[in-house]
Amino acid sequence: MKSLTYTIALLLGTSLPAQALTVDELAAQFESYKKLQAAKFEKLSVENKNLKAQNNTLKHTIENTQQQVATNTAAVEVVSENYEEVGKAGEWFNNTSIGGYGELHYQNRSNEDGSHKEEVDFHRFVLFFGHEFSDKLRFFSELELEHSIAGEGKGGEIELEQAYLEYDFNQNASAKAGLFLMPVGIMNETHEPDTFYGVERNEVEKNIIPSTWWEAGIGGTYRFDNGLSFDLAVTTGLDMDDNDGKRPYNIRSGRGKGSKQKANDPIFVGRAKYTGVPGLELAATVLHQTDMGQSDNPSADSVDIGSGTLYETHAIYSHAVGPGTFTGKALYSRWEMSIEDPAHQSAESQYGWYLEPSYRLPTSMGDMGVYGRFQKLDYYSGEAKNYDIWEAGANWWIHQNVVLKANYIYKEDTINTNKDESGFDLGIGYQF
């Protein structure tokens, strides 16, 4: 009996009482213990049930949260897509672009004949407007105000230099129609001030090509994958008869600029260009006009001129040298014209060429570049004009599209004595 008491006591986890309990007492104690455990069990069951309920709630919450995150992510993607699509399509103005460039010049020039010129000129203020009708059809235009003020008796002009439609047949072939820049020379099609050295544009392309030169017509371009491309165009032509007797046989004065321009005789122009090696451009243009005087409808003071052909070729090579980039440019252009007037025979052949080495160095304050240029120029403007022009200077790009320029120039008149000109130019230019 005593051993049973010990056993129950051990089971109940109690120490052996000092005085042994009776069986009834032990049974009562055991019942009490059972009730206590049952109560604890009941409490744990309730707690467990509550925890399960809480767990289910949390599970649902997590599922809802995950669903919400997925929904939000999808919504953000849609918003992002829409944000990025705003610039690509939709309303007409999303397919319309505006750009422009401008250049302000200061010239300080002295001539051996004693004359001196100091002048500030906002030479060009240009706005581009373009519109993309579809992926393949677009419009592009360039409106220019030259010399700041235009109007009766003012020195400036407002000019529509480009206004054409361009259609892409595929990624290699395109055609255009309208008023466009002639495919010739280095500067005629790319002449934003931050793309070239020197405050003023070079005089060879200005007087021989003559840049900036635009005509009305149709043209096409085909580009091969190896970097070779061809341009062909038929355009309105020069009118050497339309200068009111001033500067006869001067090529630059023959530009009609698409303003009530005679269209009796067109220009046929073709250009081959190779850019298949990075940094290299080789190009050649041939341009022919049968009647440079548009004489199907001659004026009273017609000049005696027949056909004319322009030959132009140039090379550009850029390559990284040290921390910067070396660029060399060379251009040769020549007009051959048929002129019967014995007093102006030397106008039959007008030509010019130039060489321009430069070095551009990136710095923490923007790119800095230095250049030198030699130009040989033989053109005609009522009389022969021959010059050897030496030039050196620097560009500082304070932003990739904003440039400050300075150059020294010496212009030697190789026909007339005491007519050499020298001086310096300063300029600022931008494009956007």
Next chain:
Amino acid sequence: MLKNILLITLLTFFSSLHAEEYQSRDEFLQQVFQGTPPKPKSFWIKKDIREKVTNILKHKPGFLRTRYWQTAEQSVWIINEIGKIKPITVAIVIKDNKIDLLKVLAFRESRGWEVKHDFFTDQFKNNSLNSELNLDQAIDGISGATLSVRALTKVAKLALFFNGLMV
């Protein structure tokens, strides 16, 4: 007469051509990942990197995030950047923090078309980004295509920069 012949020749030449498609994004990915491209991920231009992105592009980014496709060996980034007027779509494949391939998927500008050809884009191969966030090998430009060249260079830098943050 000559004028008429030339006109007819021009019109015949161009009307005989048929439109070609640029390589699509999906075609490019199929090619790079040999038929099994991974799912795309989004790389968000968060506030902490926005300034550096602006420095690389020289303007504020016109997008909130960019898509990329990544495996253990390589990552592919497809980014748009405007040349002069219209966006150029460029795909860049990066392996070991170097450009393995740069390809122009869509070119919409009138000028600067040379940048889409292999003779130009091959210059980007094996280029990486230095600590000043510039390419460590110089890229020779193309005369008359300055803005397009600039756009591709920026995109190349951007992809290398993003990829560096994923490592």
